[in-house]
Amino acid sequence: MVADGAMTGLATDVVVFTIRDQCLRVLLVRRSGEPFAGHWALPGGMVPADEALDDCASRMLGEKTGVRGVYLEQLYSFGEPGRDPRGRVVSVAYYALVPPERLARFADGDDQLAWMPTEALPELAFDHRHIVELAHRRLAAKLDYSNIALQFMGERFTLSELQSVYETILGEPLDKRNFRKRVRNLPCIEDTGEWFRAGKHRPARLFRVTRSDRVEIIK
Amino acid sequence: MVADGAMTGLATDVVVFTIRDQCLRVLLVRRSGEPFAGHWALPGGMVPADEALDDCASRMLGEKTGVRGVYLEQLYSFGEPGRDPRGRVVSVAYYALVPPERLARFADGDDQLAWMPTEALPELAFDHRHIVELAHRRLAAKLDYSNIALQFMGERFTLSELQSVYETILGEPLDKRNFRKRVRNLPCIEDTGEWFRAGKHRPARLFRVTRSDRVEIIK
DNA sequence: CGAAGTTAGTGTCTTTTCTACACTATGTCA
DNA sequence: TGACATAGTGTAGAAAAGACACTAACTTCG
Structure with missing residues (x-):
């Protein structure tokens, strides 16, 4: 093995977002x-010696949520010597986006798990609050030049729902007509021809993501 | 200390760019x-247990180049179990930008160091070629929406020199008038009123970075 | 001393993209 | 059938991006 002094604990922490x-x-x-x-803390833990970082993050996501195959991206690595009082632990942080549909049990009834709003987080362990904030900024930035928001959508969705996702992440309202103009021209979105009826108002067209695509840079 | 199986070698590698x-x-x-x-390999090495990742990268940069205080940013962490044949080593990669002016000795006369063109790299150790390619893509992407290219400029520079930096990184020619239109309006650039005379042609205005600023997002 | 060579420097028009903005359509329910 | 709630649509002005060619200032050489 390698020089000592360089031995450290290696962890991953995952910022799992949903809406x-x-x-x-x-x-x-x-x-x-x-x-x-x-x-409260982010889901995460030590990385086994024979497991890739991505695999570990993906596995931890799966263990806590039961969900697999969602969008997962490395965020940043944190290695301040004092960030874990037990000793040197480097955390490779990831963030993941999960459509709410895919969360069957919503962590309700489990008082060890909670889906907390980003704007009202409790005190978090370690530097986890900082990690969440960085992930939120990255996510918001990506809305501008990629179609990453589609990762929150289920099988079928209305444009109003999609707009609401954008507005929620950005924390500001968007113009309806400009939003639709932009999003209707995306090649990765398709009108299913079906309608969604809810409440006492006009039904909405349902769209789907054409190829069950990964995130693409569009600008 | 923490659970075993999670003990790993921790390294940083730095992609030091110049032009x-x-x-x-x-x-x-x-x-x-x-x-x-x-x-050939990237400069880097094991991170001491009591040193922050950024500090370690900065130190390694300084040891090899004699340069301090240049732009340095974390790039990505690589942790494939097989990437180092000696055992699990996670490398937190950084990239740095150094103005050529600041490299007094240009590693000439040292056959253990070399400044190699990105488009003609030799075979590199480990996954270092992959790291260099990722860093190059990140750098090129940032030209679009930040003023990061200024990090390559010395005290004073001409707009032609700056344009050449852009063209070199992007690997494509840019329109002179459009480039100047864009860059003249940057608040962080200022005409010194001085002239640069070289060769048998018209002298060029010299500019400087107004506040010896860090990189800013401009778009 | 002027002609040739070399790089610096400049403006306009067209196309595209972004932004602001308000009304009609279609359903439900009382 | 009228009130209510959300879905859906187009246009005009402003700003940004892109294409494009000539003149200016210096040096050198004949």
């Missing part, structure tokens, strides 16, 4: 052990 | 020890 109730929410896990016992 | 002879160049170091003895 519910017009709120951008992050999955938090209540810590049982020290340090920060009882605090 | 010389209309070429985007990367600093390479010849490896002396196994594995990959004799191969």
